[in-house]
Amino acid sequence: xxxxxxxxxxxxxxxxxxEETPVHVHGFLTEKLSLNLDKSVTTSxxxxxxxxYGTSAPSESAVGEPGGCEGRRGLPRSxxxxxxSMTQSVVVQVGQCGNQIGCCFWDLALREHAAVNQKGIxxxxxxxxxxxxxxxxxxxxxxxxxxxxxxxxxxxVLIDMEEGVVNEILQGPxxxxxDTKQLITDxxxxxxxxxxxxxxxxxxxxxxxxxxxxxxxxxxxxxxCFFIIHSMGGGTGxxxxxxxxxxxxxxxxxxxxLVTSVYxxxxxxxxxxxxxxxxxxxxxxxxxxxxxxxxxxxxFDIISKIDLMVNSGKLGTTIKPKSLVTxxxxxxxxxxxxxxxxxxxxxxxLLLNLTSSARFEGSLNMDLNEISMNLVxxxxxHYLVSSLTPLYTLADVxxxxxxxxxxxxxxxxxxxxxxxxxxxxxxxxxxALMVRGNVQIxxxxxxxxxxxxxxxxxxxxxxxxxxxxxxxxxxxxxYSLLALANNTCVKPTFVELRERxxxxxxxxxxxxxxxxxxxxxxxxxxEAVSSxxxxxxxxxxxxxxxSMPVEDLPRLSIAV
Amino acid sequence: MSIVTLQLGQCGNQIGFEVFDAxxxxxxxxxxxCSKRENEAYQASCKERFFSxxxxxxxxxxxxxxxxxxKVINQTLLKAAQSGRWxxxxxxGFCQxxxxxxxxxxxxxxxGPRxxxxxxxxxxxxxxxxxSLSGFFIIMSMAGGTGxxxxxxxxxxxxxxxxxxxxxxxxxxxxxxxxxxxxxxxxxxxLSHLYxxxxxxxxxxxxxxxxxxxxxxxxxxxxxxxxNQVLAHQLGSVFQPTYSAEGSFHYRRNPLGGFKDPALYxxxxxxxxxxxxxxxxxxFSKYEKSAALVSNSQFLVKxxxxxxxxxxxxxxxxxxxxxxxxxxxxxxxxLDSFTLLEQVVASxxxx
Numbered sequence: 001x002x003x004x005x006x007x008x009x010x011x012x013x014x015x016x017x018x019e020e021t022p023v024h025v026h027g028f029l030t031e032k033l034s035l036n037l038d039k040s041v042t043t044s045x046x047x048x049x050x051x052x053y054g055t056s057a058p059s060e061s062a063v064g065e066p067g068g069c070e071g072r073r074g075l076p077r078s079x080x081x082x083x084x085s086m087t088q089s090v091v092v093q094v095g096q097c098g099n100q101i102g103c104c105f106w107d108l109a110l111r112e113h114a115a116v117n118q119k120g121i122x123x124x125x126x127x128x129x130x131x132x133x134x135x136x137x138x139x140x141x142x143x144x145x146x147x148x149x150x151x152x153x154x155x156x157v158l159i160d161m162e163e164g165v166v167n168e169i170l171q172g173p174x175x176x177x178x179d180t181k182q183l184i185t186d187x188x189x190x191x192x193x194x195x196x197x198x199x200x201x202x203x204x205x206x207x208x209x210x211x212x213x214x215x216x217x218x219x220x221x222x223x224x225c226f227f228i229i230h231s232m233g234g235g236t237g238x239x240x241x242x243x244x245x246x247x248x249x250x251x252x253x254x255x256x257x258l259v260t261s262v263y264x265x266x267x268x269x270x271x272x273x274x275x276x277x278x279x280x281x282x283x284x285x286x287x288x289x290x291x292x293x294x295x296x297x298x299x300f301d302i303i304s305k306i307d308l309m310v311n312s313g314k315l316g317t318t319i320k321p322k323s324l325v326t327x328x329x330x331x332x333x334x335x336x337x338x339x340x341x342x343x344x345x346x347x348x349x350l351l352l353n354l355t356s357s358a359r360f361e362g363s364l365n366m367d368l369n370e371i372s373m374n375l376v377x378x379x380x381x382h383y384l385v386s387s388l389t390p391l392y393t394l395a396d397v398x399x400x401x402x403x404x405x406x407x408x409x410x411x412x413x414x415x416x417x418x419x420x421x422x423x424x425x426x427x428x429x430x431x432a433l434m435v436r437g438n439v440q441i442x443x444x445x446x447x448x449x450x451x452x453x454x455x456x457x458x459x460x461x462x463x464x465x466x467x468x469x470x471x472x473x474x475x476x477x478x479y480s481l482l483a484l485a486n487n488t489c490v491k492p493t494f495v496e497l498r499e500r501x502x503x504x505x506x507x508x509x510x511x512x513x514x515x516x517x518x519x520x521x522x523x524x525x526x527e528a529v530s531s532x533x534x535x536x537x538x539x540x541x542x543x544x545x546x547s548m549p550v551e552d553l554p555r556l557s558i559a560v
Numbered sequence: 561m562s563i564v565t566l567q568l569g570q571c572g573n574q575i576g577f578e579v580f581d582a583x584x585x586x587x588x589x590x591x592x593x594c595s596k597r598e599n600e601a602y603q604a605s606c607k608e609r610f611f612s613x614x615x616x617x618x619x620x621x622x623x624x625x626x627x628x629x630x631k632v633i634n635q636t637l638l639k640a641a642q643s644g645r646w647x648x649x650x651x652x653g654f655c656q657x658x659x660x661x662x663x664x665x666x667x668x669x670x671x672g673p674r675x676x677x678x679x680x681x682x683x684x685x686x687x688x689x690x691x692s693l694s695g696f697f698i699i700m701s702m703a704g705g706t707g708x709x710x711x712x713x714x715x716x717x718x719x720x721x722x723x724x725x726x727x728x729x730x731x732x733x734x735x736x737x738x739x740x741x742x743x744x745x746x747x748x749x750x751l752s753h754l755y756x757x758x759x760x761x762x763x764x765x766x767x768x769x770x771x772x773x774x775x776x777x778x779x780x781x782x783x784x785x786x787x788n789q790v791l792a793h794q795l796g797s798v799f800q801p802t803y804s805a806e807g808s809f810h811y812r813r814n815p816l817g818g819f820k821d822p823a824l825y826x827x828x829x830x831x832x833x834x835x836x837x838x839x840x841x842x843x844f845s846k847y848e849k850s851a852a853l854v855s856n857s858q859f860l861v862k863x864x865x866x867x868x869x870x871x872x873x874x875x876x877x878x879x880x881x882x883x884x885x886x887x888x889x890x891x892x893x894x895l896d897s898f899t900l901l902e903q904v905v906a907s908x909x910x911x
Binding site: 085086087221222361363367369370372374375376377379429430440441442443445448449452459460461462463464465466467553555556557 | 570635663774876899
């Protein structure tokens with residue numbers, strides 16, 4: 001029997017939702033965001049067009065003010081312009097790790113919208129991840145598309161083959177945010193076996209999964225993207241999570257599948273994590289549009305560094321109490337006790353920043369469909385290395401340009417990456433810089449010029465930069481930067497994974513656990529490792545071009 | 561003589577707003593430096609060109625706003641309405657939810673045909689409001705998906721439907737060091753299509769305008785807002801009503817007229833026909849004197865050459881092509897575009 005180690009998420013049973021989690025914060029949030037139901041129902045009826053403040057007077061601060069934190073504004077009724085709604089996304093969190101990260105995400109998302117949306121109006125930005133529901137209505141009819149916020153429900157599907165994590169969530173401070181009908185749980189768990197997750201539970205729950213997904217899609221006006229969060233090393237997240245990808249591709253071919261995958265680190269406790277990861281990789285190769293690989297070691301290193309800086313009392317590195325980076329509480333002492341919360345929060349921040357330009361206004365927007373378009377030059381090469389700054393806040397708000405430039409430098413440093421990789425010494429195929437806050441195009445350009453010389457881009461994409469400027473900064477910061485790189489530096493991660501796999505597979509260690517599952521044969525393994533090898537080969541070929549001089553190809557010659 | 565402006569995509573809408581704002585400010589500027597009668601004629605002409613009948617004293621821009629996602633249009637409409645000085649028509653906007661994803665093929669092959677009818681209807685309604693339509697002014701960027709792809713599609717349609725009216729496309733040339741990774745693809749596809757259907761392409765390079773902001777205006781932290789305002793100022797002065805052959809008080813010259821003939825000014829053209837000088841006494845906006853130079857020269861050869869070169873390099877590696885073929889733009893279409901543009905470059909070079 002394989003050890004029932006909890007996967008990369010960690011062993012503590014109270015990883016989320018223990019008594020110390022500040023319920024009062026969530027209470028405040030829910031108060032802020034939802035109003036007395038009677039009041040809200042009457043006032044929403046007086047709103048002529050959707051998304052208004054109920055008056056025709058222009059609001060306090062000008063639209064498009066730099067760093068304006070008011071989020072989307074309503075249009076005066078007199079304009080009578082029927083606004084278009086934006087797109088929505090659905091988060092599917094699978095397995096223990098996926099659900100823990102997912103939970104942090106929803107927590108941070110609520111805080112962000114609470115900070116940005118002062119008036120408690122259900123606007124387009126919120127609707128991208130939340131439904132507005134009148135909880136007095138029984139059944140499905142409770143959705144409210146405009147007016148004041150009644151009760152927010154996350155556009156999420158929670159899947160786990162053990163009950164522990166999901167139950168904690170449902171008993172924790174976020175319990176009201178999740179629609180209990182959007183859960184799929186079992187009790188026995190996948191035993192860290194990809195085959196159990198993928199084939200056994202996949203078959204068993206296929207119908208239910210489809211039903212929940214369809215339901216969540218129906219609740220969306222215009223569904224643009226599925227965010228899948230899972231880990232690669234275990235059984236449920238890895239197996240069932242990737243089974244899901246195929247379902248999504250068949251059922252919703254037009255909707256993006258963006259996968260956040262936590263890869264096992266070298267010292268992973270789960271012995272069979274290489275098997276699970278490689279089997280999952282094949283699915284990611286074939287059915288994901290975009291993958292953001294993360295590894296626990298990097299997250300852990302980041303948190304350790306923050307700890308060090310705080311404890312050493314270094315100047316200018318006091319953690320702001322409202323910062324969403326370190327933990328839900330933001331209080332430093334709690335961090336030590338729940339390191340995984342802090343680590344999961346980083347990933348949650350990644351997702352928030354990734355979607356900020358699609359949700360909020362800015363002078364250069366970047367929608368989710370632009371991620372794939374710009375960063376995936378060839379369908380198989382869709383693995384993006386992410387790095388996030390700031391990971392800790394700076395004490396003062398009016399930061400002179402040097403500090404801003406420091407943010408850009410940090411994004412290209414190894415210490416801010418969410419996966420162990422070295423993009424600076426490898427080859428860039430494409431790079432996206434997603435900036436939030438009061439940052440202008442000139443700041444962006446200046447920094448690109450400054451950093452370019454130290455980076456190597458592939459010959460046919462020498463200026464392979466995609467940029468976006470979102471005016472709304474994250475909570476507790478003046479600005480932030482998310483860099484997404486399609487870089488050959490992911491190759492070592494995959495190579496190492498393959499090596500670990502081969503060490504096990506050569507000895508046929510633990511193989512029987514997989515082969516005893518119906519439909520599993522050795523060919524599944526060999527095909528999976530071939531798929532990975534092919535991918536590695538692509539990266540090799542690109543790397544080979546690194547040392548070649550950049551030459552312009554002969555152009556078409558035209559007879560004039 | 562009225563112009564209907566079509567603002568496409570984020571860039572088109574953001575700039576369009578600044579243009580109308582600049583035009584409005586100019587026509588209502590107190591410092592006139594000319595006689596009252598002169599000023600009134602000027603104002604009337606300005607208004608007629610770009611604004612239509614007022615509602616409660618607030619002029620309405622002769623514009624159609626199009627975008628495939630709602631944030632920018634909503635913001636633009638709001639900004640105008642909040643200014644209290646002018647606004648956009650109640651039903652002059654068309655938007656969708658999903659955006660074009662920086663994909664020219666999506667803008668051209670999917671959004672174009674899908675939304676052809678409503679968009680052209682909006683344009684027609686606006687055109688019908690004009691006593692005398694001189695033409696269309698289409699503001700779009702080349703780097704993205706909507707402005708570029710949908711812009712090319714709509715311009716083609718206008719060519720068919722309004723063949724006797726002039727179409728001038730204001731295209732924004734993206735920064736050399738990337739805003740959008742596939743901008744070179746989007747640019748060559750846009751240019752090659754517009755070349756066949758537009759009467760004039762007025763080009764503004766982000767890099768050039770950026771330099772103006774930095775060097776001439778000494779702006780420290782240049783924002784897109786700064787850039788757009790400079791652009792709008794330039795465009796405003798280009799569209800400034802000028803005397804027609806009849807002399808003063810007759811601001812009837814077709815604002816788009818001078819561009820009808822996109823022929824190159826070759827050596828066999830008599831020098832005094834090569835320049836069209838349009839004069840007006842009335843000062844533009846806050847300036848005592850201003851001059852706007854619109855030229856058809858070889859200046860564009862280098863940037864065009866650069867873009868074609870980069871696009872060609874990328875095309876040779878087939879990078880990103882699958883994103884275009886997904887929506888019906890095949891390698892052949894790329895090759896056609898390359899061919900056409902190489903011809904343009906060669907023609908300009910051989911002047």
